[in-house]
Amino acid sequence: MKQYKILGVCGAGLSTSTTVARMLQQGMEKRNMPAQIRTCKVIEATGTIKGYDPDVILSTVATTSFENPSDAKVFSGVPLLTGVGASKLLDDIVEYLKSKGDE
Amino acid sequence: MVTKEDLRLFHPDLVFCDIDAADTDELFKLLGQRLSPKGYIKENWLSAIKERERDYATGLQTRTIGVAIPHADNCVNKAYIAIVKPVHPVVFQPMGGIGDPVSAELIINLGILREGGEVDLLQGLMRIFLDDDATNNVMQQETPEGIIKAITSRLM
Numbered sequence: 001m002k003q004y005k006i007l008g009v010c011g012a013g014l015s016t017s018t019t020v021a022r023m024l025q026q027g028m029e030k031r032n033m034p035a036q037i038r039t040c041k042v043i044e045a046t047g048t049i050k051g052y053d054p055d056v057i058l059s060t061v062a063t064t065s066f067e068n069p070s071d072a073k074v075f076s077g078v079p080l081l082t083g084v085g086a087s088k089l090l091d092d093i094v095e096y097l098k099s100k101g102d103e
Numbered sequence: 104m105v106t107k108e109d110l111r112l113f114h115p116d117l118v119f120c121d122i123d124a125a126d127t128d129e130l131f132k133l134l135g136q137r138l139s140p141k142g143y144i145k146e147n148w149l150s151a152i153k154e155r156e157r158d159y160a161t162g163l164q165t166r167t168i169g170v171a172i173p174h175a176d177n178c179v180n181k182a183y184i185a186i187v188k189p190v191h192p193v194v195f196q197p198m199g200g201i202g203d204p205v206s207a208e209l210i211i212n213l214g215i216l217r218e219g220g221e222v223d224l225l226q227g228l229m230r231i232f233l234d235d236d237a238t239n240n241v242m243q244q245e246t247p248e249g250i251i252k253a254i255t256s257r258l259m
Contacts, residue, residue: 010159011155011158011159015222015225016172016198016225018222019222019225019226019229022222022226023226042159059199060159060198060199061159061198061199061200062199062200062201063199064200065159065200076199076201077199078163078197078198078199078201081163081198081229082163082164082165082166082232082233083165083166083229083232083233084164084165084166086233
């Protein structure tokens with residue numbers, strides 16, 4: 001089974017990125033989609049994306065505040081923190097990952 | 104899991120229900136004045152937290168209330184969690200830059216020392232705000248002790 005790679009991006013210091021990445025990981029595991037997570041600061045984002053090659057990127061800062069050199073889609077992770085729109089976001093990400101196929 | 108050490112960070116002395124601020128700048132100034140004599144923050148705290156909030160806003164509109172979790176690194180002497188239930192809501196920009204400004208009725212300032220610290224704590228706090236009953240219980244409290252109890256009882 002494919003192990004998906006989630007990258008969480010946040011400002012710095014406080015791990016909102018870890019929190020949202022973990023929530024996504026838990027949501028995906030419930031759907032039998034195992035995932036590993038990694039997080040970084042926004043200023044490290046471009047380099048980390050290149051090296052890690054994530055399947056999906058979750059950001060708690062503006063999704064336009066860093067350059068994404070990959071074809072992985074960037075989602076705002078904020079709904080996972082507020083709860084508003086959280087299940088739709090999970091569904092959207094799962095659908096996106098499935099549409100990419102198992103590569 | 105939230106550890107006992109994490110729970111010790113919640114202290115009634117760091118819950119402020121009497122701060123009345125027109126905007127985030129004034130809020131941070133007034134909060135800094137409360138935290139500084141207690142030795143929690145460094146001299147650069149005020150400028151660091153303002154800058155951080157400007158660059159990466161922390162307003163979160165949950166289903167029930169607006170909250171904000173302002174924070175900055177490298178400006179804290181010892182770990183703390185300060186909670187402000189302001190006299191009037193304070194407008195924060197939304198985290199992630201999407202959506203309307205957030206009228207924050209509860210502000211949680213996480214004073215953290217290490218990068219990536221207190222992830223479980225943050226997740227636990229966010230779970231409270233995903234739960235309408237738990238949130239209402241926190242907001243109904245009028246004393247620092249009551250607020251601390253309403254929060255920590257949900258984290259244990």
